[in-house]
Amino acid sequence: MNCLSDDILNNYIDNERGIAELNFIEEHLKTCTVCKNKLNNLQAVHLSLQKIEEYSPSEEFTAVFMRKIGKSTINRKNQERFFAFVLSTIIIVFILIVAYLIWAFGDTTASEPKISIDFMGILTLYYNALFGWVKELLVKQNFAFMGSVFSLIILASGYYFYETRKAYKKL
Amino acid sequence: MINLTDNEIIDSVKKGNTADFALLVDRYKNKAFPMLKRMLKNEQEAEEVLQDCFLKSFQSINGFRAESKFSTWFYKIVYNTALTKLSGQKRKTENEMASLEDEINLADILNNEVENEDLSALITRILEALPAKYSSILDMFYLCGMSCEEISGVAGITVQNVKVILHRARNSFREYVEEKNLMKEIL
Ligand SMILES: [Zn+2]
Numbered sequence: 001m002n003c004l005s006d007d008i009l010n011n012y013i014d015n016e017r018g019i020a021e022l023n024f025i026e027e028h029l030k031t032c033t034v035c036k037n038k039l040n041n042l043q044a045v046h047l048s049l050q051k052i053e054e055y056s057p058s059e060e061f062t063a064v065f066m067r068k069i070g071k072s073t074i075n076r077k078n079q080e081r082f083f084a085f086v087l088s089t090i091i092i093v094f095i096l097i098v099a100y101l102i103w104a105f106g107d108t109t110a111s112e113p114k115i116s117i118d119f120m121g122i123l124t125l126y127y128n129a130l131f132g133w134v135k136e137l138l139v140k141q142n143f144a145f146m147g148s149v150f151s152l153i154i155l156a157s158g159y160y161f162y163e164t165r166k167a168y169k170k171l
Numbered sequence: 172m173i174n175l176t177d178n179e180i181i182d183s184v185k186k187g188n189t190a191d192f193a194l195l196v197d198r199y200k201n202k203a204f205p206m207l208k209r210m211l212k213n214e215q216e217a218e219e220v221l222q223d224c225f226l227k228s229f230q231s232i233n234g235f236r237a238e239s240k241f242s243t244w245f246y247k248i249v250y251n252t253a254l255t256k257l258s259g260q261k262r263k264t265e266n267e268m269a270s271l272e273d274e275i276n277l278a279d280i281l282n283n284e285v286e287n288e289d290l291s292a293l294i295t296r297i298l299e300a301l302p303a304k305y306s307s308i309l310d311m312f313y314l315c316g317m318s319c320e321e322i323s324g325v326a327g328i329t330v331q332n333v334k335v336i337l338h339r340a341r342n343s344f345r346e347y348v349e350e351k352n353l354m355k356e357i358l
Pocket of ligand 1: 002003004028032033034035036
């Protein structure tokens with residue numbers, strides 16, 4: 001009689017044989033000690049493999065990981081907050097510049113004939129009240145100072161973005 | 172909390188309960204760690220790579236679809252990250268990974284003999300010494316409890332080849348163990 005192949009024995013262990021084959025296998029195992037022995041040994045290996053044990057990485061593994069993702073989400077929030085800050089600063093400075101231009105423009109065209117003098121007078125008054133301090137800020141020396149502060153902010157934010165990017169990639 | 176399914180935990184994480192991700196880490200680390208350690212043959216690296224794998228899965232959790240199983244999705248990340256790590260290490264590993272056709276020669280792998288070793292101890296020692304391609308598939312089948320179909324999806328090989336590897340590994344284990352006469356103790 002033909003002995004059972006390794007593949008048949010393996011499939012037998014994995015419960016992957018057809019019913020027709022099953023009878024043949026079991027009949028053969030009753031009569032052939034060589035195959036019976038092989039199967040027993042294979043089953044012993046299979047059982048030992050099923051008993052492979054889990055084991056954990058270092059004790060603080062989960063804590064270390066959770067701190068890491070905590071940091072990464074905080075970093076992202078900080079980044080967003082800083083971005084909002086820089087953006088609003090830029091917008092404010094832009095508005096101030098536009099306001100200055102309007103104010104300067106308004107000053108020279110105060111006598112525009114098509115607008116009533118009263119109205120222009122009120123407007124100039126408002127400008128003076130609201131943006132008087134801006135006027136002072138924007139005299140020549142101060143203008144240079146504002147410019148350097150502004151570029152410093154942009155430089156700082158650029159550096160900050162670079163750093164957070166780097167830190168984020170490292171994770 | 173313990174009884175939540177993987178998908179329930181993921182839903183919670185997606186809703187912003189980041190802390191719940193710790194449940195998934197605790198659920199999978201003890202299986203993924205031995206698997207990685209046997210693939211990389213280095214405990215320190217296994218731990219670093221595992222951190223990396225959890226981070227990858229956390230960052231792409233929004234791309235995870237509820238129809239799939241978290242376990243297979245996660246083990247795929249583990250398997251691929253380990254292979255990437257190995258491919259960056261040395262040429263020798265490439266040869267190890269290359270051929271499915273090679274017989275497993277346990278006598279070559281286990282160069283030192285241990286006296287009075289029982290079968291379980293020997294099996295563990297063999298697993299630790301096996302090339303990553305074999306140890307990972309045995310770990311996925313026996314330790315992680317995955318089906319041949321799931322392993323096929325993770326490792327990117329056919330179901331038939333998964334079975335070939337499983338059978339070949341078991342056969343060579345059996346032959347080696349018979350040679351060493353270890354079976355008498357068990358049977
Ligand atoms: Zn026989």
